[in-house]
Amino acid sequence: MTTIKVALAERGYDVRIAAGLLARAGEALAPLARGRAMAIVTDENLAPHLATLRASLDAAGIASHPIILPPGEGTKSWAMLAELTDRLLALGIERSDHVIALGGGVIGDLVGFACAILKRGCQFVQIPTSLLAQVDSSVGGKTAINTSAGKNLVGAFHQPALVLIDPTVLDTLPPRQVRAGYAEIVKYGLIDDADFFAWCEANGAALIAGDPAARLHAIAHAVAAKARIVAEDERETTGKRALLNLGHTFGHALEAETGFSDRLLHGEGVAAGMALAFGFSAAHGIAPQADADRVAAHLRTVGLPDGLGSAQVDADGARLVDHMAHDKKMAGGTLPFLLARGIGRTYLDRNVDLTDVAAFLNAQRVPA
Ligand SMILES: NC(=O)c1ccc[n+]([C@@H]2O[C@H](COP(=O)([O-])OP(=O)(O)OC[C@H]3O[C@@H](n4cnc5c(N)ncnc54)[C@H](O)[C@@H]3O)[C@@H](O)[C@H]2O)c1
Ligand SMILES: O=C(O)C(=O)C[C@@H](O)[C@H](O)[C@H](O)COP(=O)(O)O
Numbered sequence: 001m002t003t004i005k006v007a008l009a010e011r012g013y014d015v016r017i018a019a020g021l022l023a024r025a026g027e028a029l030a031p032l033a034r035g036r037a038m039a040i041v042t043d044e045n046l047a048p049h050l051a052t053l054r055a056s057l058d059a060a061g062i063a064s065h066p067i068i069l070p071p072g073e074g075t076k077s078w079a080m081l082a083e084l085t086d087r088l089l090a091l092g093i094e095r096s097d098h099v100i101a102l103g104g105g106v107i108g109d110l111v112g113f114a115c116a117i118l119k120r121g122c123q124f125v126q127i128p129t130s131l132l133a134q135v136d137s138s139v140g141g142k143t144a145i146n147t148s149a150g151k152n153l154v155g156a157f158h159q160p161a162l163v164l165i166d167p168t169v170l171d172t173l174p175p176r177q178v179r180a181g182y183a184e185i186v187k188y189g190l191i192d193d194a195d196f197f198a199w200c201e202a203n204g205a206a207l208i209a210g211d212p213a214a215r216l217h218a219i220a221h222a223v224a225a226k227a228r229i230v231a232e233d234e235r236e237t238t239g240k241r242a243l244l245n246l247g248h249t250f251g252h253a254l255e256a257e258t259g260f261s262d263r264l265l266h267g268e269g270v271a272a273g274m275a276l277a278f279g280f281s282a283a284h285g286i287a288p289q290a291d292a293d294r295v296a297a298h299l300r301t302v303g304l305p306d307g308l309g310s311a312q313v314d315a316d317g318a319r320l321v322d323h324m325a326h327d328k329k330m331a332g333g334t335l336p337f338l339l340a341r342g343i344g345r346t347y348l349d350r351n352v353d354l355t356d357v358a359a360f361l362n363a364q365r366v367p368a
């Protein structure tokens, strides 16, 4: 078992990673249940993993109440938040109870937000089942739903009490979802760890194909990197945590443009967004063109979008920039951008002209 601590000023927590952990989750959860039944929120695609978790809770003497929601980004909505909070209230959840989020980033973000506001705050545990959730969304306490204005626009910082990661549950994850999660792994290399990006170039294909050692290595590496950044800047106030947003200003605009649908998964938007951030940096003489080319080549090699064309988005640059106006990094009417001086050298640039961004995006357009 690998344990990584998220060391926060108010209340830190463990992220435990081990093959087969789901079947032993009852042991880890018993001290949190304190003899009370636990609610498990999950989605319809996770039936076998729900059964494993419930059997483990049962063996530990913990009763459980499943709440099964529809899968997909559409579940991060006001309607589902209302349904979930109603159902948790009907179960009599108390502030000191721990609700279990068993699923990908959608379930984790929704449950986390519901727990942030239920009775002004109850506890929750993340049991991430997608690669994306195991390497990113289950750690750090960003929780949210989407609104008609854009991505993650209503939410809260609310940290889980514990994160349990069992990489073997990824065996049932569809390949497209594995690749989308892999984009957030590559992100850690591009932010500040050129050696890890080189590791991705060497091992990414094996990881995506299912190599257990490569998966375990990448999950532990990503979680440790995220835990360090979150411990330094839990609420994204100093600019440090904003680095985790590399590719997201572009990516969220592409997700909004495609209606938060299966046409473009979050990780796919982030992949295209990272390629665009590097492309924009190179076009402005900030990053070497060779680095931008290397990033795009790696994303392409593993089957991820490397720009607007492969993300299959054909929208006017100004329209995409309009989506960006809702970005949560916006301050005083200006939008700081995550750009890069090279691979592993991402920084927050407060002087990007959005007209330049629109012109750059128009130059990238590949008409459908
Ligand atoms: N809070 C954060 O820090 C953070 C970080 C990154 C992404 N996110 C959010 O996470 C969401 C994307 O998360 P995601 O990519 O996990 O999407 P998701 O939760 O929609 O899961 C992807 C799909 O895979 C299915 N699935 C999950 N685990 C499975 C398994 N083991 N076997 C079979 N099917 C499985 C789900 O049912 C779903 O259909 C986005 O909304 C994004 O904004 C949040
Ligand atoms: O944890 C963070 O901080 C991140 O930015 C991680 C991102 O991968 C994630 O998609 C996050 O939800 C984006 O944050 P947002 O503040 O732009 O909604």
Ligand SMILES: [Zn+2]
Residues within 6 Å of the ligand: 136, 184, 248, 266, 270
């Ligand atoms: Zn993300």
